[in-house]
Amino acid sequence: MLSRELGGTAIETFWAGTSYLLANAVLLPFLGAVSDVFGRQSVLMFSLTMFAAGTIVCCTAKNFTQLLSGRTIQGVGGGGLFILSFIITTDIIPLRQRPKYQSLLMAAFALGTILGPLTGGLVAEHAQWQWLFYVNFPFCAVGFLVIPFAFRRFGLKIQLSFADSLRQIDWIGGMLFVAGASSFLMGISWGGVQYSWGSFKTWLPILLGVLSIAAFLIYERFVPTRPLIRLSIFDNRSGGLVFLLTLFFGFELYTHLYYIPFYLSSVKALRPSITGVYIMALSFIMIPLAVVVGAAITRRGTYLWAIRLGFAALIFENGLLLYLDQDKNLVAHFFIIMMVAVGHGFLMVSLNIATQAIADARDVVFAVSMFTFIRQFGICIGVGVGGTVFNNVMLRALENKGFPTDQAHAVAENSEAFVGVLTAMDDGPEKDGLTSAYVDGFRGIWYLLLSLAAVSLALSFLVKHHGIDKKLESGHELREKKGAESTVAKV
Structure with a gap:
């Protein structure tokens, strides 16, 4: 839709999503560190302003250059909003209570991620493409109204001048x-x-x-x-392993959310809105499960069980995806795709809490920033590696099925753009062969994810438990007014 309306190429369409992800990832640790100097509210408002400004640029775009600029600006703002939401919980909520609150945050962001395909599918079929971005404005307006009110009693314990703050960065x-x-x-x-x-x-x-x-x-x-990142968070072997597992988790999460809709639109020829419904169904397991897991971690005071169950579930789920092909009915697809949410529901909160438990109390903000960056880093790596695996396996499958080399290369290298052509083809041996090659390409992805989940499960048994009953340490405070005085709130 975007490529048709703005006259973009397949590469430019690809970068409409990737530019957001890159900008979102690379500035996460920097924005977290800046918030330690200028305060959470200032950086949160900056991030919201950047997201709103990027949305305006996208809405008014006349070509792909403008659109990609807007998506990049949006990515900066979106990254700041995401990381600051979690950092603020580390300022005011003790670690033992944090899982149940952070699970709600994770659930909110996951819901937005999963609802995106449905919204995008409906827009693609029934509205102008600008509505992909118009829907952000009401949320931005609420943010501009709520943030000043929510932060009226929250701020730095020691407030420096603007010039001194700049020198601290x-x-x-x-x-x-x-x-x-x-x-x-x-x-x-x-x-x-x-x-x-x-x-x-x-x-x-x-x-x-x-x-x-x-x-x-x-x-x-x-x-x-005052370093941007305290490297002490990597000194503990368990901490390093958890960050590596977080990288693999990000890779698995994005690859599932990207390639399952692609599979449904190409192999099963589903419309974008119906594909969105399938992906939205993931939320009915992932989000409640993440909340339950967060509450269970708070209650039990342990998190390793959730990490191990999460990766074990991913092994099983990726194995189920290998069972799917063009001949399986949509009911089987629906239930198997819903099962994919189980592993991610266990991992969304548990890995985040593990990084905070292993880090020293004074380093928790840096651990949260690095966790978020590495997860987004894994998502970005999934873009390149997943695409390469899919294209190479599909190309080999097409050649083995007897398709001419030039045709095989053309289809494999433009597999997403070719979906419309495949869907419009009459039933017959050629269409069956092409569809089967798509299935083989996706199976290459599922085998990769299954192997990665198996390695992750093995590594999770090398992580040692660290308690989550830690003293709260932060340079920020939440105050309650009592008469003419202001005291630090007990949380």
């Missing part, structure tokens, strides 16, 4: 990190989609990104008095 570390992460993720996103993996346009950004991140880590270890 690790600008050099921030530039190294943002540049390195952006370059690396750009290369990963380009690989196998826009350029081949062997092209210097793919490997050079990845190499420069790695070198920049290495320089950032060395700089952070030895130079700044």
